[in-house]
Amino acid sequence: MAKAVPLNSVEHKDLRVITERAEEYGDNVWYALTFPLEFRSLQAYYPIFFQKHPETGRFFALALLGFREGENLFLEHGKWQASYVPLSIRRQPFLIGRQTVTEDGVEKQQRVIHIDMENPRVNTERGERLFMEFGGNSPYLDNIGDMLEAIHQGLNAAEGFIDALVEHELLEPFTLEVQLDSGDKNQLVGFYTINEDKLRDLDAGALASLHKAGYLEPIYMAMASQSNVRQLLEAKNRRVAEA
Secondary structure, three states: OOOEEEOOOOOOOOOEEOOOOOHHHOOOOOEEEEOHHHHHHHOOOOOEEEEEOOOOOOEEEEEEOOOOOOOOOOEEOOEEOOOOOOHHHHOOOEEEEEEEEEEOOEEEEEEEEEEEOOOOOEEOOOOEEOEOOOOOEOHHHHHHHHHHHHHHHHHHHHHHHHHHHHHOOOEEEEEEEEEOOOOOEEEEEEEEEEOHHHHHHOOHHHHHHHHHOOOHHHHHHHHHHOOHHHHHHHHHHHHHHHO
C-alpha cells in the first residue's frame, strides 16, 4: 500500500533512495505510461501503443516492456537493458502532489514533491541522498524535481494530442499475436495503434493542422517504434531458453 507524503528537509533529512533496477524495487512491470514529448527518446527501444482507461474512457500512451503482467524483458541480470529508461519508471518513488498555501491572504494550490514512504527504494542507509548534510537539496533531488515537472508538462500536453487522434479517427484496436520459438503463444488484446490508412487519407488541411500542433512527429515515432516488437520477442525467447 502506497503512503505518499509531502517531502520536506526536516522529517526526511536522512532519507536515501536506491536507484538500482530490480524486481524487488518494483521494476517488474510490463508497460510504462508515457506521453508524446517522450516518444523521440523511447522509439529506439520500446514499442509504443495506446490503451483506453477502463473508467474514464480516455486513451493514454504506453511503452511496452513485456508480454504479460509482471514481465519486464528489459530487466535482466540486475540491469536495465536499454540506455533510456522511461520517465514514469525513473521517477519512482516520487510523485507530484498538491498542497494549499496562503499568499497575501489568498489560498492557492501549489505543486510539491511527494515521496512514497512504503516504496522499497526508500531507506536511510544506502542510495542517493535527498538532502545535503548541512541543508539544501541534493543534485539527485533537483534532478527528480526536473523529471517530475517534465512528466507533468508532458501529460498535460498529451491531452491535446489524444484529442486530435480521436477527432481524426487515427486510433484502431489490434491484437498482437506472439509465437515463441518454443511454440508457446502470447496474445495481447486491448491495445490500440495508429491507423495508417486513415492517416494517409487525411486531407491537406488536417495534415497541416496536425503538423502545426506538433503532432505529426509523435505519430510517426509511434508507428516506427512498432518494429521493436521483434527485439522484444527475441528477448522473450532468450528468457525462455535460459529458464
